[in-house]
Amino acid sequence: METMKVQNITPNDLYWKIRYNASRCTLCGSCVAACSFRAIEPKVERRRMVFSEGELPEPKQRFSAVPVIKQVNSIKNYCRGCGICEKVCPNDAIGPVRNPDTRHPIITRCLAGDSIKRGGRKNLGSTTRTLDKIRIGRISQMTDPSLDAQRHTFDLLAPFGRILPPAKLPMGVTPEGLLQMQKEAPPVGWIYPVIIGDMSIGALSWRMWEAVAMATAYLNEECGIPVRMCSGEGGMPVRLLKSRYLKYMILQIASGHFGWNRIIKAMPHMTEDPAGVLIKIGQGAKPGGGGLLMAQKVAEHIQAIRGVPKADLLSPPNHQGLYSIEESVQKMFLSFNAAFKFRVPVAIKVAASATSVSVFNNLVRDPYNIVGGFFLDGIDGGTGAAHEVSLDHTGHPIVSKLRDCYLAAVNQGRQGQIPLWAAGGLGKTGDLAADAFKMICLGANGVFTGKLILQMAGCVGNDQGRCNACNTGLCPVGITTQEPALVHRLDPERVAQNIVNYFLAMDQEFKKLMAPIGNSSLPVGRSDALVSVDKPVADKLQIQFVC
Amino acid sequence: MCRIGAIKSLDYTHPSQALLLMQSQQKGHDNSGFAMVMHDLGGIFESYKHLPTLSLACTDEGVKVAEDILHAAGFNRVMQWVPETNPLPGLDINAMPNYLFQTYDYPKHVRHLGQKEKEDLLLNMRLKLRKALERDEMGFAYSFWPDVVTLKEIGDPKDIGTYFNLWEPDSKFTAKVITAQCRQNTNYDIVRYAAHPFHLQGYTTLANGENTFYLKNVELQRELHRGYIGFESDSQCFLYTLHYVHRELGWPLSYFKHVITPLPFEDIERRDDKEQLLAIRQSLAHLEINGPNTIIGVLPDNTMFTCCDAKKLRPVVIGRNERMVVFSSEVCGINEVLPDRDWETDIYPHEREVVAVTNDLEVQRWRQ
Ligand code: SF4
Numbered sequence: 001m002e003t004m005k006v007q008n009i010t011p012n013d014l015y016w017k018i019r020y021n022a023s024r025c026t027l028c029g030s031c032v033a034a035c036s037f038r039a040i041e042p043k044v045e046r047r048r049m050v051f052s053e054g055e056l057p058e059p060k061q062r063f064s065a066v067p068v069i070k071q072v073n074s075i076k077n078y079c080r081g082c083g084i085c086e087k088v089c090p091n092d093a094i095g096p097v098r099n100p101d102t103r104h105p106i107i108t109r110c111l112a113g114d115s116i117k118r119g120g121r122k123n124l125g126s127t128t129r130t131l132d133k134i135r136i137g138r139i140s141q142m143t144d145p146s147l148d149a150q151r152h153t154f155d156l157l158a159p160f161g162r163i164l165p166p167a168k169l170p171m172g173v174t175p176e177g178l179l180q181m182q183k184e185a186p187p188v189g190w191i192y193p194v195i196i197g198d199m200s201i202g203a204l205s206w207r208m209w210e211a212v213a214m215a216t217a218y219l220n221e222e223c224g225i226p227v228r229m230c231s232g233e234g235g236m237p238v239r240l241l242k243s244r245y246l247k248y249m250i251l252q253i254a255s256g257h258f259g260w261n262r263i264i265k266a267m268p269h270m271t272e273d274p275a276g277v278l279i280k281i282g283q284g285a286k287p288g289g290g291g292l293l294m295a296q297k298v299a300e301h302i303q304a305i306r307g308v309p310k311a312d313l314l315s316p317p318n319h320q321g322l323y324s325i326e327e328s329v330q331k332m333f334l335s336f337n338a339a340f341k342f343r344v345p346v347a348i349k350v351a352a353s354a355t356s357v358s359v360f361n362n363l364v365r366d367p368y369n370i371v372g373g374f375f376l377d378g379i380d381g382g383t384g385a386a387h388e389v390s391l392d393h394t395g396h397p398i399v400s401k402l403r404d405c406y407l408a409a410v411n412q413g414r415q416g417q418i419p420l421w422a423a424g425g426l427g428k429t430g431d432l433a434a435d436a437f438k439m440i441c442l443g444a445n446g447v448f449t450g451k452l453i454l455q456m457a458g459c460v461g462n463d464q465g466r467c468n469a470c471n472t473g474l475c476p477v478g479i480t481t482q483e484p485a486l487v488h489r490l491d492p493e494r495v496a497q498n499i500v501n502y503f504l505a506m507d508q509e510f511k512k513l514m515a516p517i518g519n520s521s522l523p524v525g526r527s528d529a530l531v532s533v534d535k536p537v538a539d540k541l542q543i544q545f546v547c
Numbered sequence: 548m549c550r551i552g553a554i555k556s557l558d559y560t561h562p563s564q565a566l567l568l569m570q571s572q573q574k575g576h577d578n579s580g581f582a583m584v585m586h587d588l589g590g591i592f593e594s595y596k597h598l599p600t601l602s603l604a605c606t607d608e609g610v611k612v613a614e615d616i617l618h619a620a621g622f623n624r625v626m627q628w629v630p631e632t633n634p635l636p637g638l639d640i641n642a643m644p645n646y647l648f649q650t651y652d653y654p655k656h657v658r659h660l661g662q663k664e665k666e667d668l669l670l671n672m673r674l675k676l677r678k679a680l681e682r683d684e685m686g687f688a689y690s691f692w693p694d695v696v697t698l699k700e701i702g703d704p705k706d707i708g709t710y711f712n713l714w715e716p717d718s719k720f721t722a723k724v725i726t727a728q729c730r731q732n733t734n735y736d737i738v739r740y741a742a743h744p745f746h747l748q749g750y751t752t753l754a755n756g757e758n759t760f761y762l763k764n765v766e767l768q769r770e771l772h773r774g775y776i777g778f779e780s781d782s783q784c785f786l787y788t789l790h791y792v793h794r795e796l797g798w799p800l801s802y803f804k805h806v807i808t809p810l811p812f813e814d815i816e817r818r819d820d821k822e823q824l825l826a827i828r829q830s831l832a833h834l835e836i837n838g839p840n841t842i843i844g845v846l847p848d849n850t851m852f853t854c855c856d857a858k859k860l861r862p863v864v865i866g867r868n869e870r871m872v873v874f875s876s877e878v879c880g881i882n883e884v885l886p887d888r889d890w891e892t893d894i895y896p897h898e899r900e901v902v903a904v905t906n907d908l909e910v911q912r913w914r915q
C-alpha cells in the first residue's frame with residue numbers, strides 16, 4: 001500500500017467538492033469541455049463488479065477500468081464552484097458542493113508563497129446589511145396625499161458637475177426683471193441617478209463592454225432614461241470616442257493613465273463631449289491599491305487600446321505627484337477641465353475611509369468650485385482583480401460614510417454643491433432601487449454600480465466564495481475574459497437586453513418608492529422618510545428609531 | 548388642515564373683515580387659534596409708517612425685559628397701543644397677560660444710517676428680544692418692523708375676536724393688507740410662534756399644506772441667514788425661501804415660484820431661459836418644496852401674491868371688486884366679505900401660476 005502523504009491536496013482541502021454520479025454520467029464530456037478552470041478531468045477508475053450468471057446465485061467478481069470525471073486536486077486548477085459543469089450536464093450527473101471544511105486559504109499561501117489574488121468582492125460572511133435595517137417609514141396618507149406611481153410624473157435625475165452656491169451664480173437682473181447669465185457657470189449634467197460603474201475594457205471582455213455600451217445607448221435613445229456609463233481606466237475604442245455615443249460616457253482616468261494617450265489623440269476628432277471625466281483616486285474593494293490587470297487578460301486589442309505590451313498591468317496605488325488634496329484639486333482638475341475647455345464636468349472617486357470627510361471638506365471648500373462630484377466607494381464594492389486580504393479586510397462601509405459626508409456639507413450649508421455619488425455593495429440583494437433610494441434619502445445624489453451589472457449579464461459569482469475568478473481571464477461566462485472561446489459564450493444582445501430591462505424595472509420601482517412619500521423629485525437628504533429598527537444604526541445615521 | 552385668507556384693499560380695513568373671511572371656513576380648520584399680520588397700517592399707526600412697531604404678547608416681567616432691551620439699545624418709544632380686552636367668562640382663549648403694540652424711534656446713532664443697516668438692526672433687536680423672552684415663557688416678540696403688526700393667540704378664533712374686540716369695526720386699528728389664519732400648528736406641540744402668518748423683515752407668508760421637503764429646507768436655511776430660526780412649522784420654510792430669493796439674492800418675485808416648484812427638466816429644456824432655470828434648480832435644489840401647498844405672501848412693498856405646489860393639491864381662490872382683492876382657501880369666505888362682487892372675475896390659480904396684486908389693486912397673473 002502506498003504511504004499516505006497528508007500534505008497532498010485532496011478535494012476536501014478545497015472550497016468546492018465535486019458531486020459526481022457515475023451511474024448517471026454518459027461520458028459526453030460536456031462538463032470537462034465547459035470548465036474553463038480545468039478543475040475536472042476524465043480519469044479511469046478500477047471498479048469491482050459482483051455478478052451472477054447462473055440460475056442460482058453464484059456471485060463472481062470482475063474488475064474493469066471505467067472512465068469517470070474527477071476533480072483535479074490542485075491549488076492552481078481548483079474548482080470555483082461556478083456551476084457551469086452542472087449547467088451543461090444533460091443528466092444532472094455533476095455539480096459543485098460547498099465544502100465547509102476547506103483549508104484552501106492556508107494551503108494556497110503555504111504552497112505559493114504569494115498573496116492570494118482574486119476578483120469579486122468581500123467574501124467574509126457579514127451580518128444583516130445596514131440598508132436592510134432601514135425602511136421607508138414616513139408614508140403620506142392624509143394631509144399630504146401619496147402620489148400615483150403610474151399617473152404622476154417624476155423627476156428622476158441627479159446632477160453631475162459643480163453646483164455653485166446660489167449667491168455665487170453669475171446672474172443679474174435685466175431692466176425687464178429677468179435673470180440673465182452674465183458668464184458661464186461650471187458645466188452640470190442632469191443624469192439618471194444610477195451610473196453604470198467604472199469597469200474597464202480590459203477587465204471586461206469586449207463583448208461584455210460592448211453590451212453595456214449598447215444598453216446605455218438604448219436606454220438613452222429609446223427609453224428616455226439618461227443613464228451614463230463610466231469607461232473605467234483603460235480608455236475605449238477610438239470608434240466610440242469619435243461617435244455621437246460619447247456623450248453617454250464618462251471617461252475615467254486613474255493612476256496608470258492607461259488609454260489616455262488615445263483619448264487625447266482622438267480629441268480633435270470628437271463630435272460630442274463626453275458626459276464627464278472621473279478621476280479615480282481609490283476603489284472601495286481595494287483601498288490603497290491601484291488597478292491590476294493580469295497579463296493573461298492583456299489581449300491584442302487591449303494592448304492596442306491601452307498602448308501597452310502583454311504584461312501584468314499595475315496602476316500605482318496613487319497618482320504620482322499628488323501630495324495633498326489641494327494639489328489634486330489644482331493639478332488634475334484644472335488640466336482635465338482645461339482639456340475639454342471647461343465644458344465637461346470632472347469628478348473624483350475615492351475609496352470610503354475613516355478620513356473621507358476631511359477629503360470631502362477640503363473639496364467642498366475649494367474656492368475655485370471645480371470638483372464636480374464626489375464618488376465614494378465602500379468596502380462591498382467589486383473588482384476585477386485584487387489581493388484577497390485587501391478585498392476582505394480593508395475598506396469602510398459606505399452607508400455611514402456617505403451620511404457623514406452629507407452631514408458635513410449640511411453643517412456648512414453647502415449640501416448639493418458637490419454632488420455625492422455612492423457605491424459599494426449596493427444592489428447586493430438584487431434590489432438596487434431600494435438601496436439607491438435609501439442612500440438618496442441619506443444624502444446621496446445618486447449611486448454607481450458595477451458588480452450588479454455583471455450579474456445582470458450572467459455572472460455566477462457571489463460574496464460567499466463562488467467563482468470570483470475575474471482576475472484569471474477564465475471567466476466561465478465570458479464576462480471578464482479575453483479568451484475568444486469563453487467570450488463567445490456571452491451573447492451581447494441578450495446582455496444588453498437584460499440590462500435595459502433591469503433599468504426599466506428599477507425605474508418603476510423608484511416611482512413606487514417616491515409615490516408613497518409624496519415626492520415628485522428625488523428626496524435627496526430626506527432622512528426623515530427613513531426609520532430603522534436598529535438603535536445604533538438609527539443613532540449613527542440620525543434617523544428615527546422604531547420597533 | 549389650515550384655511551388661509553388675506554385681504555388687500557385700497558381703503559384701510561378693520562380686522563373684523565379678516566375674521567369674517569375666516570369664520571365661514573371654520574369647518575375646515577380646528578379653531579385652535581387665530582393669527583394675523585397686518586401691513587400698511589392705518590388708524591393710530593398711520594402717522595408712524597416709517598418707524599418700527601413691536602408686536603408683543605407677554606407677562607408683566609416680559610414687558611419690562613423687552614422695554615429695557617430696547618431702551619438700552621437707544622430706541623425711544625413714541626407710541627403705545629394696548630388693545631382693550633374683554634375677558635368674558637367662558638371664552639375659549641389661552642391669553643397672555645399683556646398685548647402691546649409699541650412704536651419706537653430709532654436710536655440717535657442709527658438715524659442717519661441707510662435702509663439696509665436699519666433693517667439689519669431691527670432684525671437683530673427682534674432676535675434678541677425673542678431670545679430674552681424665551682426664558683420662563685415671558686413673552687413672544689412676533690414682529691418689530693415699520694408699518695407691520697402681528698397678533699397671534701391660542702383658542703377659538705371667534706372668542707379671540709371677542710376678547711380683543713375685533714368684531715367691532717373701528718377706525719383705530721386698520722390696515723390695507725391683512726393676512727389671517729385660524730389654526731395653531733396642531734401637528735406638534737402648541738407653540739405661539741408656530742402659527743402662521745410668519746413675518747421677517749417686511750415679508751409675510753402663510754400657507755395651507757404640508758411641506759414634505761421640510762427637513763431639506765431646514766437643513767439648508769439654518770445656515771443661510773441668522774434670521775432663519777424657530778422652524779416650529781414647516782410653513783416657515785416658505786417665508787425664509789421668499790426672503791432669501793427676493794431680498795438676499797435680489798431676484799424678482801416670479802423666480803420664487805421657480806425655486807420652490809421648479810419646472811420638470813423636460814420643460815426647462817424647451818425654454819429660452821433654460822440656462823437660468825437650470826442654474827436655479829441646481830443651486831437651490833434644497834429649497835424646493837414638495838407636498839400639497841398653497842402659499843400667500845406679502846412683500847415689503849405690500850405686493851400680495853399667492854401660488855401653489857406643482858401638483859395643486861390645495862385650493863385657493865381670488866375674488867375682487869374695485870376696492871378690494873381677497874385671497875381665500877374657500878370661496879365661501881370671499882362671499883362673506885365681498886358678497887356683491889362679480890363672481891365671473893374670480894380666479895382659481897393653477898399649479899404653475901403666481902397671482903400678484905399691486906398697490907393699486909392691479910391683479911397680475913404670471914405663468915411660471
Ligand atoms: S463548478 Fe465550475 S469550476 Fe467547478 S468543476 Fe464545475 S465548471 Fe469547473
Ligand code: SF4
Binds near residue numbers: 460478
Ligand atoms: S462569472 Fe466571471 S465575472 Fe462572475 S465572478 Fe466568475 S469570473 Fe468573475
